[in-house]
Amino acid sequence: MQDFASAAMVRLLVRAMAAHGLVPPPPPPGADGLAASHVPLAYKRSVVEAVLHQGGLGTLLQLAQRVDVLAGDPVHRALLGATGVPELMARWQRLERYVHSRHQVSTTASAPGTLALHHHARPGVREAPHPTESLAVLGALLGASQALGVRGLQVEIGTSGTADRRLNLPLQGSAIAPAELHAQLAPLAAQGAMGHWTLRWEPHTRTAATPPALQPQPTTHLCDALPWPPLAHQLARHVLHDPAAQHTVDALAQHTGLTRRSLQRALSQRGLSCRHIVTEARSRVAAQWLLESPHSLAEIGFACGFADQPHFTREFARHVGLTPARYRQAFAGAGGPGSLKLSI
Template identity: 40%
Template sequence: MTLPAVPPDFASAAMLRVLAQGMRELGLSPPAATPEGATVDLGAKRALLTHAVQAGGLDCLALLGRGLHRFTHEPIHRALATARDARDLFERWARLERYIHSRHRVQVVAVVPREARLRHVSLRAGAPPHPAEDLVVLGVLVAFLEACGHRSLMAWAGAARVYPDCDGDALARAVEQRTSHEWRIAWAAQVEPPALEAAAPHRLAPDEAWPDGVKALFDRLVARLPAAPGMDALAAELGRARRSLQRELQQQGTGFRPLLAEARYRAAGWWLLHGGSALAEIGFLCGYADQSHFTREFRRRSGMTPADYRRDFRAAKA
């Protein structure tokens, strides 16, 4: 099968590495080289999908996401696999799509106990995702749900079950009827997943002359990046009234927004000096809206772009 040509665009290189690993685990040979870095031309993704379909048919595509279980060391994996539940995972995924300005988006239709309904859509009218893209993104989300502790997962594209095994005839009908973008995912239970080995900044204020309560709030925000809670959610987690928490922070000479901005900035500095992630990933990991927001805010605070900061100071840390 040949996928249709598309205008120049970008895709996640991490996604391609996952799909290539998924092909290996199915006994299929991926393309000779898989990309490094954060983003690649969208044509590279289309080429890999064409290769996968030629090797294993459409039936294999929703299974390729299982390859991500070999990438627990990657920061993007950690950012998504530490979601608290299905809704939190879908929100984090949506944040990643917005950050990289993906032209394809996952829309949440409904999340109820043990089931979710979603749609895969395009921001460009008249240019919906190809069925192959529908299937691989659905498979990756299922694999992330597994990483978050969801068990006995099943998934459907249109009326066709595609995970953990695929009804090939039903899938062919779904593709023909153009319903492969309509998804249902079900699971039997959610258990506590194995803890990921710490490899990210969690305590970045040990020497600050802040009150212990402010330090604890700061560390909580850093640990929850890129999905740090908002003011209302933070107050609820602490069993406090919003106004009471605001008042306490004001009395200590700070506020929620400055504390969150500082958490993002310090986490970004840590990743730039100690991590090997691409710049395009670091901004997402730290909760910035997109890469331009990351660059603008980091330069405003440090006087340097993230790239200059890494170039000039990382060598000094080596």
């Protein structure tokens, strides 16, 4: 995948450009276009170049924060299901692994209300991120954090070795003109320090509710027709509300108010397990995405909480009877919303 880039990031920039009256380059050829999981790396770079030509680095950072333009996409739903910055970062890092991103964001230090991050090349990838690529990723993370209602959010760009060029940006209650922001960012780009960030926010406070226009819309009824006991349906609705979350046995037990052992015993008496319920719920919401959207298998699998593409393919086929690709090929367009074909 070294010659390809994540389509989700490119979709964000292209849609944000259009929303701000800028002109994006023509979409890449092919039937999938920007609905695929990857686009040619050359196209991503052409989009970034178009932003820089029409607005500069400041405009790039501001456009990348417009995560609202991804509303309706599976990646948007998965990221905005996070409860705060640390979980958002965990979900972002899982997305990078899932789509085999050439670059990754690693956490180098953490404390309550603080995360130090580094955007760098994956092992085996020789080309480091271009400063503009790092800036776009940073913008998306900042935009998602703000959409989650994180308070007191600010970012410091640069490293301890570039003390004279470190840039501290308060993200809330401040408006920096794109041209001024470009002038502040350009030295960091020249030094190669754009991929080092420190995020700070107010810890131990409840985040504000995500605005309804940005809020992911879960479908919690997809397992209601199954002949399960009330406890299993309670768990399924919980999973369907945020399938991308890490639904461990301990987390599910905490949700029900039962001990881990009591929950497992109650389910096993009906021939069920936490794993079966979680995978069933995830498979059903994945089936809905496959039928009703053009989004790639990789993005759908990520948004539904599967660990990677083989895991998605294996578990979906086990519960539905077909692989995700064959399921979409067989049934997409065969019925309206809600007409899921599950061979269970």
